[in-house]
Amino acid sequence: MATIRLTINDKSYSVDTDPDSNLLTVLREDLDLTGSKYGCGEGQCGACTVLVDGKTQRSCITSVGSVLGKQITTIEGLVKGDRLHPVQQAFLDEAAMQCAYCTSGMIMSAVALLQQNTMPSEKEIVNFMDGNVCRCGTYPRIIRAIQRAAKAQAPAVAQGVGR
Amino acid sequence: MSAKTNCEIPLEPERYELRAAAPYRFDLDRRDFFNFLGAGIVVVSVLTPAIAAQESGGGRQRRGEGLPQEIEAWLHIGEDGKVTAYTGKVEVGQNIRTSLSQAVSEELHVPIERIELVMGDTQLTPFDMGTFGSRTTPTMNLQLRKVAAAAREALLASAAEQWQTDRHQLRAAESRISDPKTNRTIDYAALLKGQQITKTIAADQPLIIAAQWKVAGQSVSRVDGRDFVTGRHRYPSDHKLPGMLYGKVLRPPAFNATLVSAETENAERVGVTVVQDGNFLGVAAPNSKAAETAIAAIHADWKVQPQISNKELVDYLRKNAAESKDPTGDGDRFETGSVDQALSSADHKLQTTYTVQYIAHVPLEPRAALAKWDGDQLTVWTGTQRPFGVRSQLAEAFHLPEEHVRVLMPDMGSGYGGKHTGETAIEAARLARAAKRPVKVVWTRQEEFTWAYFRPAGVIDVVSGARNDGTITAWEFHNYNSGSAGIRSYYDIANQRIIFHEVDSPLRQGSYRALAATANHFARESHMDELAHGVKMDPLEFRLKNLKNERLRAVFEAAAKQFGWGKSKSAGQGFGMGGGYEKLGNIATFAEVNVDGKSGEVKVVRVVSAFECGAVVNPDNLRNQIEGSNVQGLGGALFEAIEFENGKILNGRLSQYRVPRFSDLPVLETVLLDRKDIPSVGAGECPMVGLAPAIANAVFNATGTRLRALPLVPNGLKKS
Numbered sequence: 001m002a003t004i005r006l007t008i009n010d011k012s013y014s015v016d017t018d019p020d021s022n023l024l025t026v027l028r029e030d031l032d033l034t035g036s037k038y039g040c041g042e043g044q045c046g047a048c049t050v051l052v053d054g055k056t057q058r059s060c061i062t063s064v065g066s067v068l069g070k071q072i073t074t075i076e077g078l079v080k081g082d083r084l085h086p087v088q089q090a091f092l093d094e095a096a097m098q099c100a101y102c103t104s105g106m107i108m109s110a111v112a113l114l115q116q117n118t119m120p121s122e123k124e125i126v127n128f129m130d131g132n133v134c135r136c137g138t139y140p141r142i143i144r145a146i147q148r149a150a151k152a153q154a155p156a157v158a159q160g161v162g163r
Numbered sequence: 164m165s166a167k168t169n170c171e172i173p174l175e176p177e178r179y180e181l182r183a184a185a186p187y188r189f190d191l192d193r194r195d196f197f198n199f200l201g202a203g204i205v206v207v208s209v210l211t212p213a214i215a216a217q218e219s220g221g222g223r224q225r226r227g228e229g230l231p232q233e234i235e236a237w238l239h240i241g242e243d244g245k246v247t248a249y250t251g252k253v254e255v256g257q258n259i260r261t262s263l264s265q266a267v268s269e270e271l272h273v274p275i276e277r278i279e280l281v282m283g284d285t286q287l288t289p290f291d292m293g294t295f296g297s298r299t300t301p302t303m304n305l306q307l308r309k310v311a312a313a314a315r316e317a318l319l320a321s322a323a324e325q326w327q328t329d330r331h332q333l334r335a336a337e338s339r340i341s342d343p344k345t346n347r348t349i350d351y352a353a354l355l356k357g358q359q360i361t362k363t364i365a366a367d368q369p370l371i372i373a374a375q376w377k378v379a380g381q382s383v384s385r386v387d388g389r390d391f392v393t394g395r396h397r398y399p400s401d402h403k404l405p406g407m408l409y410g411k412v413l414r415p416p417a418f419n420a421t422l423v424s425a426e427t428e429n430a431e432r433v434g435v436t437v438v439q440d441g442n443f444l445g446v447a448a449p450n451s452k453a454a455e456t457a458i459a460a461i462h463a464d465w466k467v468q469p470q471i472s473n474k475e476l477v478d479y480l481r482k483n484a485a486e487s488k489d490p491t492g493d494g495d496r497f498e499t500g501s502v503d504q505a506l507s508s509a510d511h512k513l514q515t516t517y518t519v520q521y522i523a524h525v526p527l528e529p530r531a532a533l534a535k536w537d538g539d540q541l542t543v544w545t546g547t548q549r550p551f552g553v554r555s556q557l558a559e560a561f562h563l564p565e566e567h568v569r570v571l572m573p574d575m576g577s578g579y580g581g582k583h584t585g586e587t588a589i590e591a592a593r594l595a596r597a598a599k600r601p602v603k604v605v606w607t608r609q610e611e612f613t614w615a616y617f618r619p620a621g622v623i624d625v626v627s628g629a630r631n632d633g634t635i636t637a638w639e640f641h642n643y644n645s646g647s648a649g650i651r652s653y654y655d656i657a658n659q660r661i662i663f664h665e666v667d668s669p670l671r672q673g674s675y676r677a678l679a680a681t682a683n684h685f686a687r688e689s690h691m692d693e694l695a696h697g698v699k700m701d702p703l704e705f706r707l708k709n710l711k712n713e714r715l716r717a718v719f720e721a722a723a724k725q726f727g728w729g730k731s732k733s734a735g736q737g738f739g740m741g742g743g744y745e746k747l748g749n750i751a752t753f754a755e756v757n758v759d760g761k762s763g764e765v766k767v768v769r770v771v772s773a774f775e776c777g778a779v780v781n782p783d784n785l786r787n788q789i790e791g792s793n794v795q796g797l798g799g800a801l802f803e804a805i806e807f808e809n810g811k812i813l814n815g816r817l818s819q820y821r822v823p824r825f826s827d828l829p830v831l832e833t834v835l836l837d838r839k840d841i842p843s844v845g846a847g848e849c850p851m852v853g854l855a856p857a858i859a860n861a862v863f864n865a866t867g868t869r870l871r872a873l874p875l876v877p878n879g880l881k882k883s
Binding site for chain 2: 033103134142
C-alpha cells in the first residue's frame with residue numbers, strides 16, 4: 001500500500017493503493033469516475049479506454065504505478081464548461097449508440113485518433129478503432145460520427161484552438 | 164389478404180422464454196396514487212386478458228384460463244404540469260425510453276423534454292413480465308398512447324367545464340388548452356391545481372392515426388443522450404452506496420460440481436466476510452481487490468462428473484431427444500395434408516441437415532447487482548430484462564413475501580435476451596445479509612461467459628419434395644433442441660410435418676435475440692436455396708412462386724431491387740438471400756460475399772435489408788436496430804461458437820471468443836417499408852433472421868460449396 005498521486009482531467013488526486021492496482025479499478029472504485037467501463041479485463045474490448053499523455057490506453061490492464069506524473073484523460077474530462085467535445089456532439093448527432101456502454105471508450109479512442117490524424121479515411125478509422133467492441137453493432141454510425149467530428153474540428157485545428 | 168394472413172399466424176411460443184407464475188395483482192386504490200404521486204391526474208391502462216396471455220411469452224399455458232385484468236401502465240400529470248409515465252418495461256439499448264416518450268408526447272400534446280419515464284422499478288411501476296419478444300412497441304407503445312390520449316381528453320373536458328363551453332371547439336397543444344373562438348388559454352398545470360382525477364382508459368380509446376403523427380413517426384433523438392456521451396449515466400455496475408462492500412463468489416471448476424469441503428480460514432483472517440451456504444461460497448470485502456485475494460486464499464474441494472464436449476454435440480442432441488409431448492399443433496408439432504404421399508410422388512426430393520452451435524450473448528456490461536437490506540426489506544439495483552422476475556427469484560431464495568423485495572433496473576449495458584435471470588442479485592443479497600452492509604457483485608467477463616446461459620444449440624433435419632414447375636409439395640422439418648420460434652413455414656405448402664424435439668441440454672441455455680428463429684430460418688432459407696437449385700430455378704423466383712403473403716413478398720421484392728438481384732458477378736463474388744416472418748415483422752436480407760480463392764477467407768461485402776413492421780415509430784432508431792441486428796448477426800453466422808468439454812467452457816474470454824468488430828463491417832443498406840395502415844410492431848429481433856442463410860447461400864453462389872452449419876466459417880472456407 002502506498003499513496004499514489006495521479007493527474008486526471010487536469011486535477012490532482014491522491015489514492016492509497018498498491019502501485020500494481022489497475023487504473024480502471026482505481027478510477028471507478030476509489031475516485032468514483034465511473035464513465036470508464038469494465039468489459040473484458042484483458043484489453044480486448046476498449047470499454048475502459050482512457051488517454052495517457054494523449055494516447056489511448058486500456059485502463060483495465062494499466063497499473064497505476066505506470067502512469068505516475070502522466071496526464072490522464074477520462075470521458076469525464078472532455079466537457080469544457082457546458083460544451084461537449086466535438087466528438088461527443090458528433091456521437092449524439094449521428095445517434096451512434098444503442099446501450100452506449102461502449103460509448104465512453106469509443107469516444108476516447110476517436111479523440112486520440114483525431115489528434116494524430118485530423119481527417120482519417122474510413123479505412124484508417126476502421127484500423128484504429130478495431131480494438132473497440134460495440135456488441136449492439138453501431139459501427140457504421142460510429143464511423144460517421146468520427147467523420148462528422150473530423151469535419152467539425154477541421155477549422156478549429158487549423159486556427160490552433162480546441163487542442 | 165396480406166395483413167390478415169400475418170395476424171392469423173399465432174405468436175409462436177418460445178420454449179426457452181420464461182414461463183412465469185401468475186401475474187402480480189395490483190389493487191387500484193386512488194388514495195394510494197395521490198399519496199404517492201401528489202395531486203393532478205392519473206390515467207391507468209388495464210391489460211386485456213388477450214394481451215396478458217401473449218405477454219406471458221408462453222400463451223399456450225394460459226389458454227382457456229380467465230386472467231385477472233392487470234394494470235399495464237399509468238401516467239401522472241402533476242399540479243406543476245410535470246408528466247411522468249410508469250412502465251415495467253426496461254431500457255437495454257433499444258431506445259424505448261425515447262420511443263415511448265414520443266408516444267406520450269404525440270397524444271398528450273406535451274413537448275417530449277417535459278416527459279419523464281419511470282421504468283422497471285418493482286415498487287413504482289406496474290407489473291410487467293419482462294422486456295423481450297419484441298413486445299414493447301406493439302403493446303406498451305400502444306398502451307401509453309392510449310393513456311396519454313385519455314389524459315388529453317380528460318383535460319379538454321375539464322377545461323370545457325370550467326369555461327362552460329363545448330369541448331369540441333377546444334384545442335390541445337404544447338401543454339395547454341385553448342379556445343380559438345374566445346382566445347382563452349389555460350395550461351395543463353393550472354387546470355390540475357388541487358385536482359385529484361383518476362381515469363381508466365376505455366377499450367376503444369381513439370388514437371391519432373399514424374398518417375397524422377407529428378412526434379411519433381419521427382427520428383427524434385435520444386431523450387437522455389447527453390448523459391451517455393459524457394459518462395454521467397450510471398449503469399447497474401456503476402451504482403454505489405455508503406459503506407458498500409464488494410462481493411465475489413468462488414466458482415466451481417466445472418458445471419454440475421458439488422462443494423465437498425472448503426478451508427476458508429485464510430480468507431477470514433484478512434477481515435472479509437465469508438459466506439458458505441450449501442454450494443454457495445462467497446466473500447464480501449472493502450474493495451474488489453481484497454475480495455479477489457480472499458477468494459484466491461480459499462481452498463475448496465469439489466466433486467465433478469464427466470460431461471460431453473461440443474464435438475459430440477450433434478449426436479447427443481439426436482440421441483437424447485424426447486418424443487414430442489404436445490400433438491396439438493401448438494408450436495411443438497404441426498401437420499397438414501400427407502407429407503409421405505406427397506414425397507413419394509414428388510419430381511424432386513431433397514433431404515438435408517443443418518446445425519447450430521451454442522453461442523454467448525456477450526453483453527458488454529456483464530451481470531451486476533447492488534443489494535441492501537433494511538431489516539427484512541431487500542432492495543436490489545440490477546441489470547435485468549425482467550425486474551419482476553428477479554423480484555420473484557429473490558423472494559423465493561430468501562423466503563420473503565414479494566412486497567419485501569424491491570428491484571430497480573437502471574438503464575443497462577445491453578442484454579440481447581441474455582439477462583432474464585437474477586444470479587448477481589441473489590449473490591449480492593446473500594453476501595449483504597451476512598455482512599450487514601450493502602454489497603455489490605459485478606461478474607467478470609469469464610464469469611459472464613461461463614455462468615450465464617447460452618443460445619441453444621440445435622440440429623435441424625429437412626426433407627422436401629417439389630414438382631418440375633417449382634411448386635413445393637412436401638415439407639418435413641424436425642428441430643432438435645434449438646427451439647420452436649419461427650419453426651412454421653410461411654411458404655404455401657400443401658403437405659407439411661413440422662416437429663420440435665425437446666432435449667435435456669448439456670449446457671444451461673435460454674433466450675437470445677430472435678430466439679430459435681435464427682436457426683429455423685437458417686435451415687428453411689438454406690433449404691429453399693438448395694431446392695431452387697435442384698429444380699433449376701432462380702432462388703428469388705422460386706420463393707415468390709411458393710409465397711402468397713403480400714407483406715413478405717413486398718420485402719423480398721424491395722430488397723431484390725435495392726440489391727440489384729440478377730446482376731452478373733466476378734470470380735470469388737457470390738450473392739444470396741434469406742428472409743422471413745418473425746415477431747410480427749417481415750424481413751428480406753440479401754448478401755454479397757467475396758471468397759478469397761487462396762486463403763479461403765470469406766468477407767461479407769454488402770448486406771441489403773428490407774424490413775416492414777407496420778407503421779414506423781422512429782425511422783432512424785429503426786434503422787439503428789436493423790443495422791445492429793445485421794452486425795451482431797454476423798458473429799453467429801460466421802464465427803461465434805462456444806467450445807466446451809467436461810463441464811468447462813474452453814473459450815470463455817474475449818481474446819478467445821471472436822465477436823464482430825469494425826473490420827468485419829460490410830456496407831449496410833436498409834430499406835424501410837412504412838405501412839401506416841398497419842399497427843406498429845417491434846424490430847429488435849426479426850431483422851436478424853435473414854442474414855445467416857443469405858450469407859450461406861451467397862457462399863454457395865460464389866464457390867459451389869454448401870455450408871450447413873452455424874457458424875459457417877469459424878476458420879475460413881476450407882478447400883475440399
